[in-house]
Amino acid sequence: MRSLLLATICLVLPIAAQAQNNLTIAAQSAPTAMDPHFHRSNSNNAILRQVFDPMMDFDNAGAIVPRLAESWRPIDDLTWEFRLREGVRFHDGTPLHAEDIAFSFARLPRVPNSPGSFVSTVRTVTGVTIVDDRMLRVTTSEPTPFLDAELTAIMILSRRLHADSTTADFNSGRAMIGTGPYRHVSYEQGTRLEVERNPTFWGGAVPWDRVQIRFVTSPASRVAALLTGDVDLIDGVPTQDIARLRSDPRIEIFGTESNGTAYLFPDAVREQAPSITDRQGRPLDRNPLRDVRVRHALSLSINRQGIVDRLLAGQGRPAEQFAPPIAVGRIPDRPAPAFDIVRARALLAEAGYPQGFRMTIQGPNGWFPGDGEVLQAIAQGFTRIGVETRVEVLPTATFFTRATNRDFAMFMTTYASNLAAITLQQVVATRNPETRMGAFNRQHYTNPDLDRTLLAAMQIMDKPRRDAETAAAMRIAMDDFAVIPIFYPRVTWAGLRARVRYDASPSWYTNANNALPAN
Structure with a gap:
């Protein structure tokens, strides 16, 4: 405060x-x-x-x-x-x-x-x-x-x-x-x-x-x-440098749990998505990301705990939903997401992709510490289950312009809010200029059940009822893998102690x- x-x-x-x-x-x-x-x-x-x-x-x-x-x-x-x-x-x-x-x-x-x-x-x-x-x-x-x-x-x-x-x-x-x-x-x-x-x-x-x-x-x-x-003072302290800086008597570290979530946003809407082909580079007859089993498989391939421990040096925690612990209205006591390569491969085969496919995923450069390395680790997990994945990292202004233009099949970014309902409203509610919902729904995801539940929650003045209904909307989004949460970042600054x-x-x-x- x-x-x-x-x-x-x-x-x-x-x-x-x-x-x-x-x-x-x-x-x-x-x-x-x-x-x-x-x-x-x-x-x-x-x-x-x-x-x-x-x-x-x-x-x-x-x-x-x-x-x-x-x-x-x-x-x-x-x-x-x-x-x-x-x-x-x-x-x-x-x-x-x-x-x-x-x-x-x-x-x-x-x-x-x-x-x-x-x-x-x-x-x-x-x-x-x-x-x-x-x-x-x-x-x-x-x-x-x-x-x-x-x-x-x-x-x-x-x-x-x-x-x-x-x-x-x-x-x-x-x-x-x-x-x-x-x-x-x-x-x-x-x-x-x-x-x-x-x-x-x-x-x-x-x-x-x-x-x-x-x-x-x-x-x-x-x-x-x-x-x-x-x-x-600096922000975005590289995770690998935090211990060294903390031991320097001239430097003080200032950090806290954030109100944000790093997440992947798949294109689950279009019949054809950019930068997706078969393993030989030929166009596919349909967009595999439209299948919830494929989105689930990709989530299962991500070693979230490994990303936090090895790439972020513990500066974060694995994300089990699209709202961090500080947020109001999240799902209580939701278990951590599984990391299961065998199950991921089985889901891909069940969805009709036993040989996998090729894909490019994008992310911003310098948006959070280690963002490029995190994207590479995600791509390695995808490749391990048969989805051969290339990474493209872009300057932030270019990235957000292109993401808004729907140039990507899947991209990584963050969203921050103290309220789970606002996160859902901004990012995964059906994009509608008339109702002004889904302003950050860059992949134009839509789910009528989610919309109904979320809109009901956002009109309830009684807080306990509102929080319960918001959690129900969050479950719908997570069960459909509307977005794929990765981790909740811990944010860190370093300054001259004197x-x-x-x-x-x-x-x-x-x-x-x-x-x-x-x-």
Whole structure:
């Protein structure tokens, strides 16, 4: 919780002690854009939360806490009331008004070419009533118990400042005017971001005068920069280096269990899928991934415990469902998935592929520590059961664009949420622009039973009943191998002990909001 109490803590710091107190971070993933409504990804959300604020947010303990909204409550099953903080201003002095919330909601579906839209966060919102400059009421088309959790994702813009702003305007810096603790200074795409302390931040003084975040995809280069003192903090610490860094008296390790899941997403829909052939390279007459027995066989071929132990050096745990232990609404006491090569081969033969087939699987480069090695290990497991598998690792921006374009038969990525229902809604619910479900369902998976169960869960205001129904939806997804969970990552940062302390974020957020000076 320290990250969201940072502003309060900093109120007692002597101003003199903050002079020229700069922070330099080496981060593994660059944002795909600086528009806070462009791409719902961890790297974008983390970086942009320094400049922009949501109405409320999750703290690092998983509780929803106030940000621009000082209070909120459901008035009835279809109406929520929000009261904004008094005196909040954007960096140029423009005051925050309730109309800015309505504007931000309305802007979400208008952002073009989004590889991961925020629009599902307001999928049930039918109206916003401005009571006065500080109060608004949000009406929904159905009971929406997760509305406050959903709205943590939306960073608030100004109708007056951003009415005509494009993603290009944010990338150039012209539109980078928020209410957050730091003001935008400069951005070099894919290279570095620089921000400075916002002296009028509504939360009080922050500890860093200036923050520079360098985007360094090479794990070895990040570690080298830390050891030479060129940077104060790094994320994505290579798992093989954690023990060595921990033994270095100059370095401190900060880590926590994440709220994310690394998973494979098979194309279980199309009659023909790209990059799948028989063992001789000839096209197949049908897509084998449409058969649940094939998807099950591929899952059985993955040595999850071996991946965690050998490739991740214990920095994670095998995944038995598509929501980590921190998430609300997951299946209780679900057993670990089996690793059974013999059974996997039998399922392939039963599905009509006794000789297997060929396939290429893709993943992003530098998305999490060891991602390329994990993908190779998965491919080796597939090959062992007869599915001869090649790996293609791509830069993150290219990967997500191509995944959204459905260029892959199967790919690996991660999804993070504190709520199992939101994970299912975003990734495996039937993709439907009208109902704004399935925003991250890049393989267009569909299952009517899952949709019905999940939609019912998301309308139940009673938490125990809602959690039970969410777990039922999760069972449907897992039994159908809609996605194939691999492991729950443990996220780790390393910093110079004399310079910085870091409040490790389960949401994988790397930013100055979570950092405090060591002294």
